[in-house]
Amino acid sequence: MTPVRSLARAMLSGIFVVSGARNFANPGRLAPTAKPVTDRVTPLLERVHPQLPTDTETLIRANSAVQFGAGLMLATGRFTRPAALVLAGTLIPVTLAGHPFWRNDDPIAKNNNQIHFLKNLGLFGGLLLAAADTEGKPGLRWRAGHRIGHSRRSVRRAVRTARREARIAVRSASAARRLPG
Structure with missing residues (x-):
């Protein structure tokens, strides 16, 4: 203070x-x-x-x-x-x-x-x-909005990662089927 x-x-x-x-x-x-x-x-x-x-x-x-x-x-x-x-x-x-x-x-x-x-x-x-007076610190409204935005970005990243990993798994599975064996 x-x-x-x-x-x-x-x-x-x-x-x-x-x-x-x-x-x-x-x-x-x-x-x-x-x-x-x-x-x-x-x-x-x-x-x-x-x-x-x-x-x-x-x-x-x-x-x-x-x-x-x-x-x-x-x-x-x-x-x-x-x-x-x-x-x-x-x-x-x-x-x-x-x-x-x-x-x-x-x-x-x-x-x-x-x-x-x-x-x-x-x-x-x-x-x-x-x-x-928030003493220069962000208020509750800003913190809540910031937290919501952060959560949305985290969810988007998780969805992109899951899609990428699913595509890699599909490619790996189809490549494995093509191998003689």
């Missing part, structure tokens, strides 16, 4: 590690803000698995733990692409719950939330770039 990638990933993940740890330790301060979003997610969670906890503070803690863990993975260069995708996924409810600028009547609060909303949108874009 290049030093620029390492530094960029550490910088990008910093907010997730710090806020993940902070919000895990104190989810109560975010509960009133997060409640409208968790109330909308609760029916989905209950349909997926009725035993899943759906209270707001537990969901905040779960999201925070995921952000902390995925942030550490991104920062340390472990499973960076999946970690970036997971972080992008956790950023969506956080942004919708925490910065709904469209609901603010106060111009100062609206401006502040709009700035934070756009900041999170920028983080989301950076995470998508990190998720797409």
